[in-house]
Amino acid sequence: MIETRDLHKHFGRLHVLKGVSVQINQGEVICVIGPSGSGKSTFLRCLNFLEEPTSGQIFIDGQEITNKNETDINKVRAEVGMVFQQFNLFPHMNVLDNICLAPVKVRKLPRAEAEERAYALLKKVGLLDKAKAFPDQLSGGQQQRVAIARALAMQPKVMLFDEPTSALDPEMIKEVLDVMKDLGREGMTMVVVTHEMGFAREVADRVLFMDDGMILEENSPSEIFTSPANERTKMFLSKIL
């Protein structure tokens, strides 16, 4: 589904990704953990080309998106949903318009059909009554659930989450994680950067531990949390668990 080969990313002289190679299969839920500054966000953002890798290859569904001549990056992004730490809803549009914008403009879906899809998704994330609300009238947890619905409205093949609950008050974290759990159970391919170890343990098929721009360890959550092999993984987990 997604494969990266020897991915490198430099910001000027800063070498942030130092050869990341992973394979993510259809329907898998992958959690990426690791200390701050280790390159987790950069890795995720490379997957939909919000950051352009300095070198290396990325394949999505067998298509090499790092080959710029043959790839329309907008088409690729339409298949890759992304949810941000800061929600990034469009503040000048109500919830319904936030969700319908891309399906109508990018997928050329008729408005009525887009709305139908939006309502179905709002029901799924439990916000059917908020369709006409504006983002600033919603709590953080509600905004993030709308952001998930907005990404899902494009019917992406894979969803990327960059610390989707880190900006939320504790009492709102669960409502967002529950939506994500449902999504994982329904078979969505997901890559989730998170500090929520409970979520990783419960939902992830695999956990990647990232440090200093490299993936130092990858394993099933039960293995990695109970008997981490790498010293750095051990140290990181002992600090946060």
Place this chain on the structure above:
Amino acid sequence: MGYVWSWQVIVQSFPMLLAGAGLTIRLTCIAVSMGILIGTFFGIGRVAKNALIFSLSSIYVNFIRGTPLLVQLYLVYFGIPALIGIPIPPLLAAYITMSVNSGAYVAEIVRAGIQSISRGQMEAARSLGMTYGQAMLHVILPQTFKRIIPPLGNEFIALLKDSSIVSVIALEELVRKGYLISGRTFRSFEIWTAVAFMFLFMTLPITQLVNYTERKLKKGD
């Protein structure tokens, strides 16, 4: 001092002054409208990644902002006709100069407005598969225009006052009218006081509007 204030001269010259104010307003409104069009275009150019578009936009903005309006007016009214051999009527020269001038200032307002929108907005739009143009049109610019209403109001006020410069090419806007009338009546104090207040009456409502939208926007944020 013994100076006797004359209401009569003000009343008598009022229709002429009003006609001058009419031209002042027309000049300013057209220049700012054109300026918003031009400025949106070049403001987007000023945040473009394309080096050529960025450079051209920057040259335009810096040239206009770095030279006096009076010189720009002379360049259009005297300079260009000398070059092309066709005279440009004063009114047209005034419209062109003020529009082009306003465009540069509006471009900087638009640029600052675009850059004040958080980067996450563009990223969210792009991550949904929208092109740069779609993201600009549907996500960034609508938010920008709301935010730049106050600085646009200030630009309108500035231009309204600066429009008096076109009196040097004999266009009878408010200042030129004042000059003509006071020369004829020898009632400088009354006339220039009247002219000052007429400017104030034109700018005050806009100042109020700017303050009002600023307050409203602050609440919205």
